[in-house]
Amino acid sequence: MRPPNGVASSDQQPPDEHDESSPDMRHLSATTSTTTSSPTHDGRTPRSTTPQQVERMPRPTGRRTRRDDLAALPGALRSEWMTTTSLRSNRAILLVTFVGGAATSLLVATFVTDEVLYLTDVAFYWTVVSAMLAAVCGVSAFSTEVRHGTLAPLLIARPSRWSLGLTKLVTAIVFGAALGIAGAVGGLVGGVLGGLPTGDADLIPATFAWALVDTTLSAALGLGVALIVRHGSAAVSGLLIWGLVVENLLTVFLPATIVRFLPFYAGTQLLGIESDLDSPDAIANALTRPQSALVLAAYAAVALAVGMVMLNRRDVE
Amino acid sequence: MISMSGITKRFGSGPDGRLAVDDLTFDIAAGRVTGFVGPNGAGKSTTMRIMVGLTLPDSGEVRFDGTAHHDLPQPSRVVGAVLDPRCMHPGLTARQHLRAAAAYGGIPSSRVEAVLADVGLGSAADRRTGGFSLGMRQRLALAGALLGEPQVLLLDEPSNGLDPEGIRWLRTRLADFADQGGTVFISSHLISELSMFADDLVVIGGGRLLAAESVEEMTRRVDRSVTVTTPDTDEFLALLRANGVDAGSSDGRIHVRGATADDISRLAHERRIRLIEVSEVSTSLEDILLELTSSSAEFAAESTSA
Numbered sequence: 001m002r003p004p005n006g007v008a009s010s011d012q013q014p015p016d017e018h019d020e021s022s023p024d025m026r027h028l029s030a031t032t033s034t035t036t037s038s039p040t041h042d043g044r045t046p047r048s049t050t051p052q053q054v055e056r057m058p059r060p061t062g063r064r065t066r067r068d069d070l071a072a073l074p075g076a077l078r079s080e081w082m083t084t085t086s087l088r089s090n091r092a093i094l095l096v097t098f099v100g101g102a103a104t105s106l107l108v109a110t111f112v113t114d115e116v117l118y119l120t121d122v123a124f125y126w127t128v129v130s131a132m133l134a135a136v137c138g139v140s141a142f143s144t145e146v147r148h149g150t151l152a153p154l155l156i157a158r159p160s161r162w163s164l165g166l167t168k169l170v171t172a173i174v175f176g177a178a179l180g181i182a183g184a185v186g187g188l189v190g191g192v193l194g195g196l197p198t199g200d201a202d203l204i205p206a207t208f209a210w211a212l213v214d215t216t217l218s219a220a221l222g223l224g225v226a227l228i229v230r231h232g233s234a235a236v237s238g239l240l241i242w243g244l245v246v247e248n249l250l251t252v253f254l255p256a257t258i259v260r261f262l263p264f265y266a267g268t269q270l271l272g273i274e275s276d277l278d279s280p281d282a283i284a285n286a287l288t289r290p291q292s293a294l295v296l297a298a299y300a301a302v303a304l305a306v307g308m309v310m311l312n313r314r315d316v317e
Numbered sequence: 318m319i320s321m322s323g324i325t326k327r328f329g330s331g332p333d334g335r336l337a338v339d340d341l342t343f344d345i346a347a348g349r350v351t352g353f354v355g356p357n358g359a360g361k362s363t364t365m366r367i368m369v370g371l372t373l374p375d376s377g378e379v380r381f382d383g384t385a386h387h388d389l390p391q392p393s394r395v396v397g398a399v400l401d402p403r404c405m406h407p408g409l410t411a412r413q414h415l416r417a418a419a420a421y422g423g424i425p426s427s428r429v430e431a432v433l434a435d436v437g438l439g440s441a442a443d444r445r446t447g448g449f450s451l452g453m454r455q456r457l458a459l460a461g462a463l464l465g466e467p468q469v470l471l472l473d474e475p476s477n478g479l480d481p482e483g484i485r486w487l488r489t490r491l492a493d494f495a496d497q498g499g500t501v502f503i504s505s506h507l508i509s510e511l512s513m514f515a516d517d518l519v520v521i522g523g524g525r526l527l528a529a530e531s532v533e534e535m536t537r538r539v540d541r542s543v544t545v546t547t548p549d550t551d552e553f554l555a556l557l558r559a560n561g562v563d564a565g566s567s568d569g570r571i572h573v574r575g576a577t578a579d580d581i582s583r584l585a586h587e588r589r590i591r592l593i594e595v596s597e598v599s600t601s602l603e604d605i606l607l608e609l610t611s612s613s614a615e616f617a618a619e620s621t622s623a
Contacts, residue, residue, distance in 0.1 A: 059468075060390040068390045072423055079421035083406065086413045149404035153461060156369045156398050157422040159387040316371040 069160040076158065076167040084171060090137075094182045097133055101126035101186025102193070109194025118199025120207065123187035124271045127211040130183030131218040131267050134176035135239050138222025141172045143232030152316050165308045168223055176219025180212040203272075210270040213293050218267055220300040227307020256285040266295040319345040319469060319500060324367055324377035326360075326524075337363040339524040341377070345502050345517075347468070350495045352511030352518045352532075353504040356610050360524035361504040362400070365473050368502075369398050381469060393422035397462030398471040402454040402478070407447025411438055411457050414446055415464065424465045432460040437486070451478030459490070470494060472503040476510060488514040508606040512536075522610035538605050543578050545571040545585075546594040553590050560584065 060068075084090055104126040108117060145151040154164060188204075222239060229235040243264040251259050256279065259265055269292040278286075287295065324341040327334050338360045345351045355361050366372040368379045370386045378385060381395055389395050405414050415429040433439050436456040441449070446457065455475055462470055470491065476484045491501045492514055505511050511518065518535050520528040528535070546569070547553050554571050557564040562581075563574040573581060578595045585592050 059394045062390055063384065063388045064390045072391075075420050075423045079417045079419075082413065082417045082420060083409065086410075086417075087406070087408045089408060144406070148406050149401050150406060152366075152371050152400060153398075153404050153418065154421060155371060156386075156396065156400075157393040157418065157465075159370050159389075159392060315366070315373060 064160075069158075069163045072158055072160075073163060073167065076163065077170060080167055080171045084175065090175070093133065093137065094178060097126075097130055097179050098182040098186035100129060101183040101188075102190035103186075104129075105187045105190030105196065106194045109191060109196045117196060119188065119191040119196040120199040120201070120203045121273050122196055123191045123204070124184060124207055124211050124273060126183045126187050127180065127214060127271055128268055130179050130211070131214045131264070132240065132243055133183075134179045134215040134219040135222035135225075135243070136236050137175050137179065138172040138219035138224075139226040139232055139235040139239065141168050141175070141219075141223055142226040143230065143235060146230050146317070147232055149317075155316055161312050162308060165227065165304075165311055169220060169304065172219040172223040173216045176216040177212050179219075180215030183215070184208050184211050207272060210272065210289055210293070214267045214270045214296070217293070217296045217300050218264075221263065221296070221303055224300055224303025224305075224307045227311050228303065256282040260285055260287050260292075261295055263296055263299040266292040266299075270296070318347050318382060319368070319502065320380045320383075321345075321364075321368070322378055322380075324364065324374050324379065326363055326367060326372060326374045337524050338367065338374070341521065341524070341526050343519055343526060343529045345500055345519075347500045348495055348498050349516040350491055350501040350503065350514055352508070352515035353502060353521070354506065354508045354511060354518055354606060355504075355521040355527075356506055359506075359521050359610070361506075361521065362473055363524075364521070365398070365400055365471055365502075365504060368471060369396060369400075371400070391423055391465070393424060393465035393467065395465075395467055396469045396471060397465060397467035398473075399455070399458040399462050399475055400471070400473045402451065402458040402475070405446045405454065405457065405461075408445060410443050410445050411449075411460075412442040414457065415460060418461050419464050422465055428464050428466070432463045435463060436460040436490075452480060452483045455479055455483070455487070459487075467499070469500045469502070472501070474504055474506070476505065484510075508602045512602050520606060520609055527609045535602060535605065539600055539602070541574075541597065541599040543573040543576060543581055544594070544596050544598055545573060545581060545592060547571070547585070547590060547592050549590050553585065553588075556584065556588060556590070557581070 101123075105119075105122050108122050108125065145154065155161065158164065222235070225239060226232065226235045229238065247262050247264050250262060251265060259282065260269070266287070269287060270289050272289060321344070322342050324338050325336075326338040327336050329335060341360075341364060353361050353364070363372055367374045368386065369392075381389065384395075386392055386396060409417070411433065412429060415432065416426055418424075419426050419429055430439075433442050436459055438453065438456050438460060441453060446454065449457065455478060459472075459475070462472075472491075476487060479487060491503065495501050495516070503511065503515070508518070508520075512532050512535075515532055517531050518528065519526070545553065550566055550569060550571060554564055554566050557571065557573060557576075562576045565572050578597050582592060582595055
């Protein structure tokens, strides 16, 4: 048995005369395999010179291909689904979004009495907030992994960074859609409970669909920002300050021909909500819903592309 | 076997740049526990992160049985790594954490219960990891690394935060893993801890390879001497030298190399020389590590200021 502090005991085996000791580790793997019956460490039984062979799962051989990465995507998505649905915080955000939508419609129906408002519009007021929440959730889809250090184990298990990014994108889009549905359904429920007149009910499915486009693209934009910034608080603060402060200021000072290309403004335009606050210039230069969707999608695509390049190039902490 | 060849990594550029790993080349044998030793900041963690592709080296390559980590078709079946035991979402239970990890790595979920039992966390499987102690996190992180029944375990300072029982459990578990043919590469800044169960040691300092040899070879470096105090210093010193013993004196004491305390006391007894004190003094592996790494620290200081 080896004495404390690793000092060799007097009965230690002498060096094997064939043991060509060398500090060169290239040599180590060859030489040390001959010393496996050396004195035990801390009372452990001596190692057998022939490692025991245990039955293991079949192990794939060869080099990783793009096909392997694609084949791994369903498992990665299942993993994301398990994590997303297991976390209470995600369920809480969905509930808050639903309650917020319902409360907004209910409050508008109750307190706004000097004009006639229709369910087709009011039900989607909260979607502006839902989109902001979706952007925040898009950020946290990636920044949470960075904050908790779980990005490293993911990349050790699956080194393909583009497939990690794709997995996160699908997750962000699905969760963004879920937030859009929760907020819009909440808005409709609140409006009905508040007794709002329906208006043209045929408009509701289209607006509902565009609301989902808004929240999913916002989530994708948030993910792209997180891939670039990494630091969750900084990414969320930046998005909120931009969406709630900077864009509103720019809307006042910039011409309508430029304002219509701002990301969150374009997102709001998807909802088709007419406001008395809109200037004649803004109404005249407004983009169509598909055009606004393209604007928001372009922002998300650029952010994601830059973010993916940075994910591929950066070291992972 | 793991082969590292010419790994170099510099963080930053210009005069403020820091050479974290400098041309590291060594192999790690299968069926062995290899300790990776060096002082804080020696480059151990950077090296381990390079091994699994988290940090991209400026040059060099690491191969697992001839294949780079990023080329492995299912890496979690080959390499299990614990580089930071805190890597888990605090809102997930241990079981949820492992199930998600298994799904991500393409590993059957049936392995989850097996590894939970393996690391002794079966009773805590449905507790959220946010409430776990560091020791429990270490066990859960090891469970995650073992999910894919890998051939290689890479562990960065895994005994940090473990109590003595946990450390003993870890040693036994890793030794068992190596006994089954697995490769264990484990870092620590405590050579005494590693020498308790490692077979081989790789010592680095300032990012450079300082030694790579078996524990047995390392312990042969241990310098042993005997210090003797006697009223007849000159006479006994002459006697020792006359008997071919390497001896010298300072501060009224005789310092002897190449003979044991028993040999010396027997000689003194035969010649009726009175001895006041005979004590064996030996350097430890820690002394050897300090000696090895002190020179590398000087190297690091020179390279930084250059």
